[in-house]
Amino acid sequence: MARKVLVLGEVRDQSLRNVSFEAIAAGKTIAEGGEVVAVLLGDNVSALSTELIHYGADRVVAVENEKLQTYTPDGYSQALLSVISEENPEGIVFGHTALGKDLSPKIAAKLGSGLISDATAIEVTGGNVVFTRPIYSGKAFEKKIVTDGVIFATIRPNNISPLEKDDSRSGDTSTLSVDIKDLRTIVKEVVRKASEGVDLSEAKVVIAGGRGVKSEDGFEPLQELANVLGGAVGASRGACDAEYCDYSLQIGQTGKVVTPDLYIACGISGAIQHLAGMSNSKVIVAINKDPEANIFKVADYGIVGDLFEVVPLLTEEFRKLKV
Numbered sequence: 001m002a003r004k005v006l007v008l009g010e011v012r013d014q015s016l017r018n019v020s021f022e023a024i025a026a027g028k029t030i031a032e033g034g035e036v037v038a039v040l041l042g043d044n045v046s047a048l049s050t051e052l053i054h055y056g057a058d059r060v061v062a063v064e065n066e067k068l069q070t071y072t073p074d075g076y077s078q079a080l081l082s083v084i085s086e087e088n089p090e091g092i093v094f095g096h097t098a099l100g101k102d103l104s105p106k107i108a109a110k111l112g113s114g115l116i117s118d119a120t121a122i123e124v125t126g127g128n129v130v131f132t133r134p135i136y137s138g139k140a141f142e143k144k145i146v147t148d149g150v151i152f153a154t155i156r157p158n159n160i161s162p163l164e165k166d167d168s169r170s171g172d173t174s175t176l177s178v179d180i181k182d183l184r185t186i187v188k189e190v191v192r193k194a195s196e197g198v199d200l201s202e203a204k205v206v207i208a209g210g211r212g213v214k215s216e217d218g219f220e221p222l223q224e225l226a227n228v229l230g231g232a233v234g235a236s237r238g239a240c241d242a243e244y245c246d247y248s249l250q251i252g253q254t255g256k257v258v259t260p261d262l263y264i265a266c267g268i269s270g271a272i273q274h275l276a277g278m279s280n281s282k283v284i285v286a287i288n289k290d291p292e293a294n295i296f297k298v299a300d301y302g303i304v305g306d307l308f309e310v311v312p313l314l315t316e317e318f319r320k321l322k323v
């Protein structure tokens with residue numbers, strides 16, 4: 001059954017986040033041959049429309065308004081609900097990002113629809129669109145279908161592959177003028193924490209440190225390895241609690257959920273709360289002095305050893321491969 005599916009293109013610092021392209025691929029599956037319409041919200045964002053089309057969107061609708069310059073639940077809800085009422089989609093897809101997690105339940109409640117959150121896979125079988133999503137902190141997966149109303153889902157970044165970029169694709173782009181009513185929240189200024197390079201939640205390679213890293217300086221060899229591999233540094237709560245690094249790096253049940261191609265856990269014991277945030281990574285490498293450490297149970301490759309010896313050796317070898 002062909003459907004019209006609306007996909008949110010998420011913009012940060014005037015460029016599209018990768019999850020937007022993954023959402024288009026998810027939208028294509030749900031659309032079953034129907035139309036995928038990408039939506040851009042912001043101030044001066046319509047220049048990004050072409051890229052969405054190159055990644056598979058059939059059409060792009062941009063809502064440009066200075067009140068949408070930074071994300072506010074109020075402003076984005078008003079803009080999106082206007083697009084939804086104009087387009088009347090049968091499916092909606094957002095990334096399961098901080099923004100998507102905040103906005104999707106609000107929109108679903110306004111529409112009176114259900115919401116399948118944090119989908120890691122979507123397929124069409126037996127005439128149904130079937131979503132796979134983790135439950136019990138990632139220890140099990142459930143499959144869900146929507147039997148009535150709009151098919152609304154958020155997708156976990158790094159799980160659904162984007163379509164191959166095709167620069168020859170073309171599609172309609174338009175703008176929709178929306179009168180955004182007074183916002184209850186006004187963002188005066190966004191102050192970003194200084195962070196080196198790659199965004200942790202979208203990184204293809206994550207080098208994570210635990211209490212075994214022993215100090216703030218102990219993260220330096222991890223950062224070096226991350227730089228060589230073009231990855232991001234993450235941490236266990238143990239390391240954050242010990243003030244070796246900032247809580248924004250925390251991975252796990254109460255931190256970020258990451259699914260990179262490669263996850264290297266350094267000096268992390270592998271508590272269930274940590275595994276909840278990383279056990280779906282494609283390849284897991286664990287470095288730990290303790291051969292009995294729980295992290296080895298989920299690791300594809302285990303190195304029993306001192307991280308301060310092993311990590312610099314890995315960095316050196318990967319550096320050689322890059323030359």
Ligand code: FAD
Pocket residue numbers: 209210211212213235236237238239250251252253254255256266267268269270271272273274277287288289290293305306307308
């Ligand atoms: P530890 O358990 O102390 O492990 C340190 C490891 O380093 C050990 O295995 C040790 O053998 C190894 N090691 C030491 N020195 C070296 C060395 N030189 N070389 C190699 N290995 C070495 N935790 C999270 O991570 N994320 C969460 O989101 C999270 N949420 C939580 C929510 C709740 C409600 C609760 C109760 C707990 C939560 N925790 C979370 C905490 C979790 O239970 C663990 O306490 C925490 O993950 C432990 O961190 P760690 O593995 O770094 O430290």
